[in-house]
Amino acid sequence: MKIHSCYHCGDTIKSCVEFDEKSFCCVGCKTVYEIFSENGLSSYYSLEAAPGAAPSKFEGKYDFLNNDKIVGKLLDFSDEYLQIVTLYIPHIHCSSCIWILENLNKIKPEITSSQVDFPKKSIRVTYNSQKISLKDLVLFLSSIGYEPYISLEDTEGARKKIDRTIIYKLGVAGFAFGNVMFLSFPEYFEVNEFWLEQYKGLFRWLMFSFSLPVVFYVAQDYFISAYKGLRAGILNIDVPLALGVLVLFTRSSLEIIFDWGTGFFDSLTGLVFFLTLGKFFQQKTYNFLSFERDYKSYFPIGVTRISSENKEESIHVHDIEQGDRILIRNEELIPVDSILMKGNARIDYSFVTGESQAVIKETGAKLYAGGRQISGMIEVEALKSVSQSYLTRLWSNDVFQVKKEDSVTSLINKISQYFTIVLLLIAFSASAYWAFYDLALAINVFTAVLIIACPCALAMSTPFTLGNLLRIFGNKKFYLKNAGVIEQLAKADAVVFDKTGTITSNKKSRISYDGIPLSAEEESQLKNTLRASNHPLSRTLYDMLAEYDIAPPDEFNEIIGKGIEAVHKEKAIRVGSAEFVGNNSPVQSLNTSVHISTGNQYKGRFIFYNEYREGVENLFRELAPGFDLYILSGDNEGEKTRLEELLPKNTKMKFNQKPEDKLNFISELQKKGKKIIMVGDGLNDAGALAKSEVGIAISENVNVFSPACDAILDAGAFHSLYQFVRASKKGMTVIKISMLLSFLYNVIGLYFAVTGQLSPIIAAVLMPLSSISIIFFATVCTNIIGRRI
Structure with a gap:
């Protein structure tokens, strides 16, 4: 049947x-x-x-999702029309799973988008909450065979599962290898007494039995990976390994079945055991280096907390606790899920959802981490402490990812693919040659070639080098969005600096006032207007003014590159450039100035005498020999003479630059073939930061958590920028040397394998050792580089 x-x-x-x-x-x-x-x-x-x-049968199983409190804890984001949830789906296992789950919107139009994280077996779904509930979504996924796993842990925090599979496989392989070696002793020592002849068949079939779990359980990952690669038309690095295991098992099984000999079960089980052992040590090494960017250790975001005495204090974002009252200024990011307590909230959630339309929220509404306030300041009460992994994921959101060339990774992928083809040709040619002399030796040669020349070390050199540099840079207060930024830093040949708030220090500026004296009421109005702004000059002037009672403006509008306009109890005020506030006087100060007008009357200007950051002169001198240097400033030319004295002669300067002018300047340089590092304050420079190959935002105790930048540099580490760029270049050199060492390993190993001087089991020992030595080399070199920053 x-x-x-x-x-x-x-x-x-x-x-x-x-x-x-x-x-x-x-x-x-x-x-x-x-x-x-x-x-x-x-x-x-x-x-x-x-x-x-x-x-599966799931009637009534998800009735708990009718409870709004439970649903609220599961959601990443929720507003009137849109909800986002991340679900763990254990059944995700292959390319077809990814394909169907990322095309859910074709089946259910209520689903806006879905994105699979294959290693974590999770899916992030954005859907219209007016047309489908979370319960309906879960039931729908279950109905097509992808039932989510939802537990209490999902409502209390991130689930951290420990995968012990490799330990189980190592135990099975080690047990089988030890027993097969024990059963092979009589054959090794050629014991011909009666008990060997009597029990020879039993011993061989026992060895065969021990090999079965090794081949079909321990080594299954190699077969699955190789099969999927072949189905997709790709010869990945697991193809030669799977082929080697298959050849050894097939030949050994035939020898047992037809009584030709004892087979190679000792080599087979030993091979898989040492491959698994090597994978285990590589995994342990990778976990030890801990390349994942932990938000609490990495991003220097400062937020303003309002104390019980109504005093403002700047704290690290990680120090936010449930119940804290937080001040969110214009253009600042909401760092935690919170409740709106005061102010007119107009939230841009494009950072989270990709949708640019702002949402208006009333007092008492829930606000989600990742939203950006774009209409004055608000006060919120934190519902929880900061979610490190969530904000890290936001910064790396694909919505803001611009595809930038990653030549090393693509080069290694191409090399690995062609390397496998060449390796198979060598293996078949060498085994065909030896088959004329000794078939058993030919099989050994074939298997040893496939094992010893595996390009694992080649594939691992880049992630370990860049990953370790990522960690080192973070410890030095230079925080990169991903490891690919290091390669872009190494390629750069031009550096463009913003002036105000970037090469100047807001904390050291001297300020004087020139104009009609401000009354106490006007100064209070100015103080409360500046309180809502996040611009470097606004923050500096705000700190300089005397303390007044907090009175948020009734209306507030900040026009980037121009200034602020606000209304307090029907009294209008403008703060910003001379043109913006209505001062048409031809006599202007050559220093950076912030002009003030109240009502329709021009009052005067605050003149800033800039103090440049410590180490600026030395930094430019270090950069000058290898880079084209530029300064773009929105201010007038008042500081030009001083800058010419301070900086190298090849530094080019442009003044009176609006945000769009900076963006256009970057575009023109790129048309000339320049690879650009743009260093700005993250607010007026957002367009230029996003356009350049590497956009670096300077952080000085303000919230610059911006999707536009590729890196955040703590102001205290500004003087070390050249050292970071130089370290990136040296890191790329380490990768190239690692690749060369990997090729040398393969060439030497292939020589001994092709000439029949290397057994498969020795090859299995040497292969992971070569990978571990490359990892060790890359880690040591990058640590030495890190010490010199």
Whole structure:
């Protein structure tokens, strides 16, 4: 009797359901197939043989999702029309899973987008909450075979699962290897007494039995990876490993079956054991280096907390506690989920959702971390402490990722692919040659070639070098969005600096007032207007003015590059450039100035005497020999003479630059083939930061958590910028040397393997050792580089 398997899930059919000339094990699988077919997603089945999962019975299982409090704890984001949730789906296992889960919007129009994180087996779904509830979404996912796993931990914090699979596999491989070696002793020592002849067959079949879990359980990852690569038309690095294991097992099994000999079960089990051991040590090493960017250790975001005495104090974002009252100024990011307590909230959630339309919130409304206030200042009460991983994920959101060239990674991928083809040709050629002399030796040669020349060390040199540099830079207060930024830093040949708030220090500026004296009421109005702004000059002037009672403006509007206009109890005030406030006088100060007008009357200007950051002169001198240097300033030319005396002669300067002028200047340089590092304050320079190859925002106790920048540099480490760039260049040199060492390993190993001087088991020992030595080399070199910053 012929046994059929389900077309959808692959399970054996006990009670057949026929539909569309296909067989299904249940009505559920048939229904899923119908859903996919009706929505033009039937190509799902061409990606993988029987890729789906049979829908389970889940009536009433998710009734707890009718509880708004529980749902609120599960959601990443929620407003009137949109909700975002991240769900853990254990069944995600192959390319077809990713494909169908990222095309959910084709089946359910209520779903806006879905993004799979394959290593974590999770999916982030954005959906219209007016048309589908979270419960309906979960039931829908369950109905197509992707049932989410939701536990109490999901409502209390991030789930951290420890994967012990590799430990189990190492134990199985070690047990089998030890027993096979023990059973092979009589063959090794050629013991020909009666007990060997009597028990020889038993010993061989026991060795065969011990090899089965090693091949079909411990080594299954190599076979699965190789199969999926071949299905996708890619020869990945697991193809030669899988082929080597398969050849050894097949030949050994044939020798046992036909009594040709004892086979190579000792080499086979030893090979898989040492491969698994090498993978285990690599994983331990990677975990020890801990390249993941932990928000509390990395991003120097300062927020303003209002104390019980109504005093303002600047604290690190990680120090926010539940119940704290936080002041959010114009253009600042909301760092934690919170409740709006005071002010007119107009929140831009594009940082979270990609949707640019601002949302108006009333007092008492819940505000989510990641929203940006764009209409004056507000006061919020924190509902929880800061979520490190969530804000880190926001900064790396694909919505703001500009695809920048990553040549080293793409080069290694190409090398690995062609390397596998060359390796297979060498393996087949060498084994064909030795087959004329000794078939057993030919098999050893074939297997040893496939194992010893595995380009694992080549593939690991880049992530370990860049990952370790990422960690080192973070410890030195230079925080990169991802490791790819290091490569862009190494390629740069031009550095563009903003002036105000970037090469000047707000904390050291001297300020004088020139104009009609301000009354106490006007100065209080000015103080409260500046309180809402995040511009460097606004913050400096705000700190200089005397203390007044807090009275938020009734209306507030900050025009980037021009100034602020506000209304306090029907009295208007303007703060900003002379042109913006209505001062048309031809006599202007050559120093940086902030002009004031109240009502329709021009009052005067605050003149800033800039103090440049410590180490600016030395930094420019270090950069001058290898980089084109530029300064772009929104101010007039008042500081030009002083800058010419302070900075190298090849430094080019442009003044009176608006934000769009800075962006256009970067574009013109790029047309000339320049690779640019832009250093700015993260507010007026957002466009230029995003356009340049590397955008660096200077952080000086303000919230500059911006999607526009690729890196955040603590103001205290500004003088070390050249050292970071130089370290990046040296890091790329380490990668190139690591690649060269990897090739040398392969060439030397191939020589001994092709000439028949290397057994498969020795090759299995040497292969992970070569990878670990490359990791050790990269780690030591980058640590030495880090000490010199």
